[in-house]
Amino acid sequence: MLTVPKEVIIKEVGPRDGLQNQPSEVPAEDKINWINQLTEAGYSYIEISSFVHPKWIPQLKDARQVAAGIKRDPSVTYAALVPNMKGLEGALETDVDEISVFMSASETHNKKNINKSLSETYPVLKEVIDEARLAGKTVRGYVSTVFGCPYEGDIPTDQVIEVSKRLFDLGIEELSLGDTIGAANPLQVDRVLTELEKHFTFGQLAMHFHNTRGMALANTLVSLEHGIITFDGALGGLGGCPYAKGASGNVATDDLVHMLHQMDIRTGIDETKLQKAARFIQSKLNSALPSHQMQIWNKQQEEG
Amino acid sequence: MLTVPKEVIIKEVGPRDGLQNQPSEVPAEDKINWINQLTEAGYSYIEISSFVHPKWIPQLKDARQVAAGIKRDPSVTYAALVPNMKGLEGALETDVDEISVFMSASETHNKKNINKSLSETYPVLKEVIDEARLAGKTVRGYVSTVFGCPYEGDIPTDQVIEVSKRLFDLGIEELSLGDTIGAANPLQVDRVLTELEKHFTFGQLAMHFHNTRGMALANTLVSLEHGIITFDGALGGLGGCPYAKGASGNVATDDLVHMLHQMDIRTGIDETKLQKAARFIQSKLNSALPSHQMQIWNKQQEEG
Helix, strand or coil: CCCCCCECEEEECHHHHHHHHCCCCCCHHHHHHHHHHHHHHCCCEEEEEECCCCCCCHHHCCHHHHHHHCCCCCCCEEEEECCCHHHHHHHHHCCCCEEEEEEECCHHHHHHHHCCCHHHHHHHHHHHHHHHHHCCCEEEEEEECCCCECCCECCCHHHHHHHHHHHHHHCCCEEEEECCCCCCCHHHHHHHHHHHCCCCCHHHEEEECECCCCCHHHHHHHHHHCCCCEEEEEHHHCCCCCCCCCCCCECEHHHHHHHHHHCCCECCCCHHHHHHHHHHHHHHHCCCCCCHHHHHHHHHHHHC | CCCCCCECEEEECHHHHHHHHCCCCCCHHHHHHHHHHHHHHCCCEEEEEECCCCCCCHHHCCHHHHHHHCCCCCCCEEEEECCCHHHHHHHHHCCCCEEEEEEECCHHHHHHHHCCCHHHHHHHHHHHHHHHHHCCCEEEEEEECCCCECCCECCCHHHHHHHHHHHHHHCCCEEEEECCCCCCCHHHHHHHHHHHCCCCCHHHEEEECECCCCCHHHHHHHHHHCCCCEEEEEHHHCCCCCCCCCCCCECEHHHHHHHHHHCCCECCCCHHHHHHHHHHHHHHHCCCCCCHHHHHHHHHHHHC
């Protein structure tokens, strides 16, 4: 009865989306060590940082150092997020493989997040995407608040489609659909994907779930049933959401990979190495990571 | 694409399966107060305790007092778990509405749990079920380790079917399929239910998930797609598992109900009252409950 892909691509966003929301700053050398462990664990894609002004995200002020310091495996795509041309310049100097750009499907969230209306955002992204492609880079787009906005509530799917189309027209190769506040439910994911499939192929879309209300793996399941093969995650469930009090982080890659492997879906990732990498970054953050895999491990340590 | 029932029945097992695994004992008057709040929240079914020797489960030694003390709403079924005739006598004296019996699908787990082989268990349950039915009570059966055993690993589905058939032959009206160690994954649930549907109707089966590896809501989703309409949960994610170190509790009823309501599936439960009841029992346990709904609330309190 259940029809799901045999193999999926996991994109690790922990070094960027995870660490940018952590209260404590991790030294660049630990980030480099961690990203090297992620490479070793078998990821094909790691978003290593964001080239953004340190005034906005001090946790990622060492993007250049991290990008320069990691060991590059030629079979892995190392990506960096950039908000504008200044960010792109930094990213291109470090020769990352792929550039990510982002905007919101919600007018209000976009305004609060990057101080621009949706229509003011396109020209900025156009310049970034054109320049990145000229430099030989592929570009990934993130659309946030696809499944709900902390200010506007529900976002009409037509608006998500409009923003998505504009981003593909500008030259992105993949779109990551963000459940920024972790409010998506499986019925909604089913409905939104049913609409999106009329305009995009499943290979163009990635799902970016947060686990705020515990529904991320259920939302992953319904996405798999729709044929989606690309999922973002942050190891250990790192992260959080600055807009929703109490909101928890990205879906934990370790929990996601565990479920997929149990379902006989290949990811190319070694779970033992993945969990070792999760314990490493937990030790550097000095606070317990929320993934179920890490909760089990932490409890086992407590109990001896 | 997603086809799920419009309405489901939630059976609250927190007062029994949740509290029996808590390190701290809750006074009977607090349990009574809590169960009254659960009634108020709109449940149609509450398993209030277990009539078992206090040597085995001291946390539930006040079963009689609790059963006698709660306010009974005639539209709610109040059930109690019993392991044997002695337990049944206690339960019948307090005139609960329904009796639950239990055994394992795993020979080893059954032996370790109730010190009997599977074949030695049936006559004991037969006597209990016969006597309960003579007293005018309906009987619910639990089968544990359906999706994996801490000692034997995978349990053949044929063995689950065999045990289930025997229990229905003995006179149970509903069977609750337990993922005792919280190891079930959606593909496995799909496969097991596909087999079980050849022998039982979906109305005879209930799902009893634990959230040890974060898959309980994904497993719920695939069960809903199979037409299952009855789900067990423990409010706040209470509980644990004495057999698996680090294993977390039952699926949290508050997270389950939230997902169902977001999916436009009716439960009859008032989420506001439910969350109030979760906060009440949390305050009596003096430790943070693990449900996502409670994590959000607890974090909001911390952050002011």
